[in-house]
Amino acid sequence: MRSSRVDALADAREIEQAQSAPALIGLIRKQLMRGFVWLRFTAELEQAFRSENDRAARVNRIALLSIAALVLLISPLFDTAYFGVPESAAFWSRLLLVGVLVPVTLAAVAWCLRRGESRATEFVITGQFAIVTVGLLANHMILNRYSADFPIEFVGVGFVAVVALGRVRSWVILPVGAALSVLTCVTVIGLVNSSPADYYHLAAAGVLALFATYLQYASEYVLRRSWLDRQLLQLVARHDGLTGLLNRHALESALATAHAHAVRECNDYSLAMIDIDQFGAYNNRYGHPAGDEALRRVAEVIEVYARRPLDVCGRYGGEEFVTFWIEGRPNEAEEHAEALRAAIEDAALVHETSDVAPVVTVSIGLCHIEQPQQHDSLSAVLSCADALLYEAKAAGRNCVKVGLFDRGGPVGEKMAEAAD
Ligand SMILES: Nc1nc2c(ncn2[C@@H]2O[C@H](COP(=O)(O)OP(=O)(O)OP(=O)(O)O)[C@@H](O)[C@H]2O)c(=O)[nH]1
Structure with a gap:
């Protein structure tokens, strides 16, 4: 099973791949400025937030519903033992609790176990909550006919549990919760033989419900705020501020991961x-501002050529970039590199003072490694690509030089020895 940290990193990478880093950073900043009083982000962020956080919510829900089923199952024992309910009334109470509410709760557990997180799951949880609340009110009415101080707080505690632990998003739970609160009041005031003690219990239940709603709202808000901050921090820390590609540090770690995976x-x-x-x-x-813009445009083209799931690309430093491509078929990378070089030339960024062409061009050193082994180090492959880049520069620039990683070559040999 993957750890939640690995999952979170995978999610972060998925989000990064779905949109360019600068676009995402802009989206998050806008969301932070606009706020999210209704506990909803814009569609892209909402989807990413949910896919990361709903796993924890699912565990909470299953635990909560299982506890609820257990409490409903054993509560009839206390009804008769502590409230002196006669057997005839206890029969109907047990039928309601064990025959209806426990199966409904177990069905909700089964739903949560089998189905992933979705709107439907929130509706199922809310539906279960509504049925159990109405059931508990009916039970309250049955038992109160025989025992005047059967506590209504049970309903309030149920509310706390569902809202705070069930993580039902407030817009679903609020109307249902409000309706059920009114129903609770009507039941206690209108239908049950009310006494001052009943009003006290009712107030206690209401305070619990209010407290739970606020707790849910505040915790959901803090959770969302810290998620946005974390995403922003990760994006800013990992990406080059000018081009939006991975920065040197993030590039090196992404290349190390990609290399290890290829091995x-x-x-x-x-x-x-x-x-x-x-x-x-x-x-x-x-001038430098125009130079910055040219770097940005070149980076955009490079990114377009590194969009497959295992591709990596980043800014190595200055006006140097690195890409990593898994080979699907022979010579694929060479064709890819040539297409990339041509695409940058076709972008037609005028460069009047270049001796190579009237537009901005690039030179590419492409090192290909077959069946990488444990002792083949990434830095040796990088050195190989660097040497080929110098060859491309020496050959007049605006071209691609391709070479096979040579394990017996000076760089490869030295690295293999070091690894031994
Ligand atoms: N505008 C801008 N320029 C940068 C940036 N980073 C590096 N440079 C410039 O990139 C240039 C690199 O110059 P050189 O290393 O001499 O290479 P070159 O002029 O491209 O020549 P060749 O690589 O041999 O074709 C320098 O003028 C740097 O100032 C940046 O972020 N923005």
């Missing part, structure tokens, strides 16, 4: 080092 699965992969040609001259001609 484990015996997947061939290719690593490309991409460098913008004569970018110093670009800055000198058009």
Whole structure:
């Protein structure tokens, strides 16, 4: 079973992949500024939040419903033992509790076990809550005919449990909770032989219900706020502020994970080092702000070419980028790198002072490794791609140089020795 931390990281990566980091950062910032008084985010964030948090909610719900079923099952014993309810009344009470409310609660447990989190699950929980509340009120009426101080707080405690532990989102629970509170008052005041003590118990139940509703609202708000803060922090810490690609630190760890995965699965992969040609001259001609914009545009194209699930790309530093591609078929990465180089040229960012072309171009060093082994280090593959990038620069720039990772070569040999 995956740990919740691994799940959370996988979710974070899924969100990152679904949208570019700058777009997501903007979305989260906007949400933080707008607030979320109705406990709802915009659709994309809401979906991501739920997929991460509903696992915990599901466990809570199942625990809560199981406890509720147990309490309903054993409560008739106390009814007769402590409230002196005669057998004839106890029969109807038991029939209601054990014959109706326990099966309804167990059915809700079964639903939560079999079905994942969804709106339907929230409605099922709310429905179960409503049925049990009405059932408990009916039970209260039956027993109060024989015992004047049978406590109504039981209903209030049930409310606390469902709202606070069941994590039913407030918009569903509020109308149902309000209706059930009114019903409780009507039942106690209108139908039961009311006494001052009944009003006291009713007030206690009402305070519990209010307390529970506020607790649910506050805890849900804090949970959502801290989730937004955490997502924002992760995104900002992992991404380059200018291009939105993974920054050097995050890139290195993503590459290490991708390399380890490729070694484990015996997947061939290719690593490309991409460098913008004569970018110093670009800055000198058009200024640094224009240089920044060019970097952003190049990064956008690189990202488009690294969208498959196991692809990785990031800003290595300055005007250098790295991409990692798992090889699906022979020469695929070479074609991919060539297409990427052509796409950047086709973006037609004018570069009048370049000796290579009248537009911004890139040189690419692509190192391909077949069946990576434990002793093949990632840094050796990176050095191989770097050496090929220098070859591409020496060959006149705006081209792709491809090489096979050579385990016997100077870099590969040294690394293999170090690993031994
Ligand atoms: N605008 C801008 N420029 C950057 C950034 N990071 C690095 N650079 C510039 O990138 C340029 C890199 O120059 P060089 O390493 O000499 O390489 P080059 O001019 O691209 O030449 P070749 O790589 O040999 O084709 C420098 O002028 C840096 O100032 C950045 O974030 N923004």
